[in-house]
Amino acid sequence: MRNVDAAGLGIGDDHPPRIMGVLNVSQESPYDPSVFDDPGEAAAYVDEQLIDQGADIVDVGLESANKKFEVLSAEQELDRLDTAVEAIQSVSGDAVFSIETRYHEVAEEALQRGFEMVNDICGFADPEMPRVCDDYDVAVAKMASPPDLERPGAIEEVDDIYDALELNGFTDKTILDPAFGGWSEAKTLEDDRDTFRRLREFRGYGYPILVSINRKNFLRELAGRSTEEALPVSLAATSMAVERGAHVVRTHDVAATRDAAVIGDAFSRDRLRDPDAGVEELDVTTVRESQRHVERLGIDDAYAEDTTIRVFELSDLDDAACDRLAAQAGTYGATVAAGTGDEVLLFGTVGALARLTDGFDGPAQVETALERIGESLK
Incomplete structure (x- = not known):
């Protein structure tokens, strides 16, 4: 498992779990507490509610990715970028600033103006996105998606999600996001739960993993909780996700999520990892998890059954x-x-x-x- 350097912040097995807080400058975003159109208010929110509470990364969204809303063009996103840039320039705390976008033009402009990371919600559906991230040598979160800029995350089956992450390849600093949530009408809550059960499989590509599971329906429905009541189920899932190999947790509830991630990390299984000696014990508990590593290494699939x-x-x-x-x-x-x-x-x-x-x-x-x-x- 490779580690990724995100503007000096280490992400991967050799580092503690990282917390990604969320700031939205999109008026249509469904989570009101994180939505701002005034740069000063946005900066204060980032300092007080995100960085001071333990956020390592601040992810800034220019538009809602909710499928109920019309997709903005790159030009429309760029029109909102000034507010985002002014906000991060006014922040006094220390964090890595990530721009959430699907367009390489927006990513490049944001990186030129102070952003340090990209969160691509369409998973390189824009084939120029990996080039931009390589050119600027930045970490990029790549969410599993179809090759369609208007359908972020719209994949259902776990095997399809895994394969979709290969779209247009990887950069050296890619972080993989298996796209939890209702990104399409066809995706069911059980699809999300199956993805969560099989989370370790996504380690098979050898890149760090990001999960965005905060107050998601597939967790709320199990406990019968509303969005407002769903923090405890999110925290339980956060600990489990970190124990299963997640390296970055994206959340609106920074302080509590950080605590849950610390617990998950503390009780994760110790594995041998010594890069100097050229040895790493893989995090494998099932045959399917082993198959992912077998495929990556070009080994005969038949060996997977003899690894667990x-x-x-x-x-x-x-x-x-x-x-x-x-x-x-x-x-x-x-x-x-x-x-x-x-x-x-x-x-x-x-x-x-x-x-x-x-x-x-x-x-x-x-x-x-x-x-x-x-x-x-x-």
């Missing part, structure tokens, strides 16, 4: 059944460990266990247990 281990307890087996299972498990690369009672542990790679469940010949009781294990491996 599963452990099962089987009970109420007599001695003959245990002996039969142990003998055959070994031939397929799995292991059986017996305890002092009638329980045993069966463990091995997913590949080994799959081969055992397919090839086992023995007592019906064991065959039934192995059949259920085989189903769970799929």
Whole structure:
């Protein structure tokens, strides 16, 4: 996993999770507390409610990306840029300033006028965007989207989201955003939840990950909360997202989100990472997560099943059944460990266990247990 330098701010596995606060100069934006058209008021908000509360990055939006609103042209976004520039020039605190846009012209103008990072909500649908970000040597958050400047984030299936992130390639300082939220009519809350469950897979590209999950519907619906009541569910998800590999969390609730991210980071699994020795333990817990790294490295897909281990307890087996299972498990690369009672542990790679469940010949009781294990491996 590479680290990214965003105007001196380190982002990646070697750094703590970063908090991206939000400022909108778009009158149509749905979140009123973050919307300003007066540069002085905007600067005060950034200092007091974002930077002082723990924001490392301030993301400035020129228009709402809500699909209910008409998409602004690059010229219309540029008309709003003066307010954004004046606001960030008046901020006294220290943060990295990111411009949220889909147009390379807007990104370039913003970078010339003091912005230090780009948040591309259309994921390089503008093919000139990566060139601009490379030319200015800035970090860029790339949200998974179709190749259409009017349809940010409008992808549903997790596999499609993963593939969409490849659109027009990557820069050396790309940060990946899997696009949580209702970006299209076809995208369901369960689609978002499936993306969240599989968040570690997005590490397969080897770039840092940004998540924008603050008070999102796919979380609120689980707890039956309104937007105003949804902070606790957002914080729970933030800790989980960081534990699953997210490096940047975009939020309107900076102080509380920072605390949640700190907890997620503190309880993340320790993994060996020593660039000097050329070794990194990958964050892999499922076969699909492993497949992403296998694909990245150009390794045969068949190896993915032999990179993750599963452990099962089987009970109420007599001695003959245990002996039969142990003998055959070994031939397929799995292991059986017996305890002092009638329980045993069966463990091995997913590949080994799959081969055992397919090839086992023995007592019906064991065959039934192995059949259920085989189903769970799929």
